[in-house]
Amino acid sequence: MPSPSRSRGRPAALVLAALLLVVPAAAADDAAEYDLAARTILCDCGCHPQSVHDCACARAAEMRDEIRARIEQGQSGEQVIASYVAEHGEAIRITPVARGFNLVAWLGPLAGLLAAAGALVLVVRRWVRTPHGARPAAGGPAPPLAPDDGAYRERLRREVEELR
Numbered sequence: 739m740p741s742p743s744r745s746r747g748r749p750a751a752l753v754l755a756a757l758l759l760v761v762p763a764a765a766a767d768d769a770a771e772y773d774l775a776a777r778t779i780l781c782d783c784g785c786h787p788q789s790v791h792d793c794a795c796a797r798a799a800e801m802r803d804e805i806r807a808r809i810e811q812g813q814s815g816e817q818v819i820a821s822y823v824a825e826h827g828e829a830i831r832i833t834p835v836a837r838g839f840n841l842v843a844w845l846g847p848l849a850g851l852l853a854a855a856g857a858l859v860l861v862v863r864r865w866v867r868t869p870h871g872a873r874p875a876a877g878g879p880a881p882p883l884a885p886d887d888g889a890y891r892e893r894l895r896r897e898v899e900e901l902r
Contacts, residue, residue: 774815775805779822780832789832 773791781793781801790801808818822830834840 768809771813771815771818772806772809775809775818775822776802778815778819778832779805780830782826782830787832 776791777789779790779801781788781790781795781798783793783795783797785795786793788798790798790805805818808821809815813821819831828834828840834843
């Protein structure tokens with residue numbers, strides 16, 4: 739049979755073990771939330787368009803401290819981002835959200851590339867199919883590439899002799 743003093747210590751040890759497991763998990767969650775917000779929010783210093791996480795200026799350090807304080811107060815990363823967007827507008831995001839008119843920023847370049855590729859294919863096909871300077875008549879045989887120029891030479895010779 740276990741001694742009474744030993745059995746009193748077990749619940750305390752279990753509580754301590756549970757706390758040791760929960761505290762690092764909460765810290766990891768806070769770090770993930772901080773990382774999400776710091777990598778999404780654009781530093782508003784104006785020196786170089788970078789996220790708060792990547793910018794090295796003093797303003798970015800202030801913003802990192804603000805974000806960290808908000809996370810420690812219990813806000814999630816999404817809530818911190820939403821509050822910055824509410825204060826500064828959508829321009830505070832490092833990348834635009836892919837919805838509404840912002841889809842033009844995401845899909846516009848792709849549409850432009852596809853249109854340019856299609857136009858290039860059409861132009862190349864036309865160049866390959868049609869020899870330079872010759873277009874066959876619809877449904878008929880193609881004209882000869884070099885016309886019979888014997889008659890033209892004879893006429894040119896006669897006109898040159900008449901001018902002398």
